[in-house]
Amino acid sequence: MSVLRPLDKLPGLNMATILLVGVEDALLQQLADSMLKEDCASEMRVHLAKSLPLPSNVNRPRIDLVVFVINLHSKYSLQNVEKSLCHLDAGFFLGKVCFLATGAGQDSHCSIHRNTVRKLAHTYRSPLLFCDLEVDGFRASMAQRLVRMLQICAGHVPGVSALNLLSLLRSPESPPLEEL
Amino acid sequence: MGRAREMDETLAEFIRRTIFKIPMATMMTVLETWGFLSESQLQSLNFKQRKESLVHNLLLLCEENHASINDVALLDIVYIQVHRHQKMWNVFHMSKGPDEDVDIFDMEEFKSLFKKILHRALKNVTVSFRDAQENAVWIRIAWGTQHKKPNQYQPTYVVYHSQTPFAFASSSRLKSTVPLLGQALTVASKHHQIVQMDLRSRHLDSLKAIVFKQFNQTFENHNSTTPLQERSLGVDINMDSRIIHENTIEKERVRRVTQETFGVCPQPQLEFAQYKLETKFKGDLYGGILAKREEPLRCLIKFSSPHLLEALKSLAPAGIADAPLSPLLTCIPNKAMNYFKIRDK
Numbered sequence: 001m002s003v004l005r006p007l008d009k010l011p012g013l014n015m016a017t018i019l020l021v022g023v024e025d026a027l028l029q030q031l032a033d034s035m036l037k038e039d040c041a042s043e044m045r046v047h048l049a050k051s052l053p054l055p056s057n058v059n060r061p062r063i064d065l066v067v068f069v070i071n072l073h074s075k076y077s078l079q080n081v082e083k084s085l086c087h088l089d090a091g092f093f094l095g096k097v098c099f100l101a102t103g104a105g106q107d108s109h110c111s112i113h114r115n116t117v118r119k120l121a122h123t124y125r126s127p128l129l130f131c132d133l134e135v136d137g138f139r140a141s142m143a144q145r146l147v148r149m150l151q152i153c154a155g156h157v158p159g160v161s162a163l164n165l166l167s168l169l170r171s172p173e174s175p176p177l178e179e180l
Numbered sequence: 181m182g183r184a185r186e187m188d189e190t191l192a193e194f195i196r197r198t199i200f201k202i203p204m205a206t207m208m209t210v211l212e213t214w215g216f217l218s219e220s221q222l223q224s225l226n227f228k229q230r231k232e233s234l235v236h237n238l239l240l241l242c243e244e245n246h247a248s249i250n251d252v253a254l255l256d257i258v259y260i261q262v263h264r265h266q267k268m269w270n271v272f273h274m275s276k277g278p279d280e281d282v283d284i285f286d287m288e289e290f291k292s293l294f295k296k297i298l299h300r301a302l303k304n305v306t307v308s309f310r311d312a313q314e315n316a317v318w319i320r321i322a323w324g325t326q327h328k329k330p331n332q333y334q335p336t337y338v339v340y341h342s343q344t345p346f347a348f349a350s351s352s353r354l355k356s357t358v359p360l361l362g363q364a365l366t367v368a369s370k371h372h373q374i375v376q377m378d379l380r381s382r383h384l385d386s387l388k389a390i391v392f393k394q395f396n397q398t399f400e401n402h403n404s405t406t407p408l409q410e411r412s413l414g415v416d417i418n419m420d421s422r423i424i425h426e427n428t429i430e431k432e433r434v435r436r437v438t439q440e441t442f443g444v445c446p447q448p449q450l451e452f453a454q455y456k457l458e459t460k461f462k463g464d465l466y467g468g469i470l471a472k473r474e475e476p477l478r479c480l481i482k483f484s485s486p487h488l489l490e491a492l493k494s495l496a497p498a499g500i501a502d503a504p505l506s507p508l509l510t511c512i513p514n515k516a517m518n519y520f521k522i523r524d525k
Binding site (some may be wrong): 023050 | 420424429430431502
């Protein structure tokens, strides 16, 4: 089993690569499409994967940001993410990982409590974003946000690093997670 | 001339109620298929008027043609043939004894025997037959008792395909009639035994496809596999070179496994599958009270969807479940069952 490492490759010239991990292919595909519609000075690559580890026989560019997509309606999608997390090098968690929970809008369909994903994100010290990816407008703004984060993580924004961003994203107002 | 003298009031009421439940959209088709009214009589009707007046005019025409209970029962059969989804259909499977020969089947003999058995048992019963395509006969039975006239408003509809061991009957509130119906069917079709299968649906044609194994035949006959394959993937293959699918091999496996289990043809339409679990609690995840219980943990799981089998088929390609799915879910068409009871071995 190969562990995915953040800095084992040299970056491509002006390249920014994001990896979306989640079981629902159609959702990932739509999110990827929305991201590519955004204006971006860097040359963007979107990799879609159902789970980690990734097949090792392929030559892929350096991955700058990993997004785990969890559908709150499906425990299967959470389990898949939890399993995948073991195949990621610890170095990624210095700002190059984020969790994206979708489906919170339809509360009655949720089979995963929001606090469960909050705890997960807290355990891995990574930001958690909520967004209903099935709503076009929400998805577009989330795509925009991810593109900005990707540019920072790829080092294309002068003066801000991934670690920098991570500490900025940690909001002081949210209740301490130990209480959840 | 007053109608009371011309026609029995109960018959008139039967006609009125039968016509009244036919929706305006299908009224013309149903009446034409019925074939009781002449072409000129049908043309004299004004379908733009209110339904009440139309029903009244139709009643007068039926009177003119001296309609009998059986004529109206035939109209009811035509109506049910057009609106078969309104009924919940059960499937009965009949079998012959080991040493019984294949008899030559005669439809007229079947009908008269069937009628005779019910008449002998109940005295008051209306049995009507209407031949349909594919050697099928539609039977309508309005049940009565020894002392009571048949109730025309809670009939049972039965579809029997000659020379097959299967019969389809609509669910009825009169549960007591099921054994008698089974008896009449076995004797008339010269079978030995009859059992009700654990298969129910509103879609009569899908039930037929399942028990006659027709959905596999379409798979062999038609070679239009490509569009279905693409559709079964759930998403179009993206042409944008900036999007890279990492798990193409896995995806191909899921697609292949799904195709192996479900085939490429459209699935028969069922609305639900029900699993009754009477198994002991296993696993130590929650431990304690549940794990130590001696009695089985009873629960009922019901999957429902407007098109259950297609929904199951798309679970794995959509990434909602692992492929292959549990055999309990995929065996529905092969076992011809959608009611299951699961016990510990």
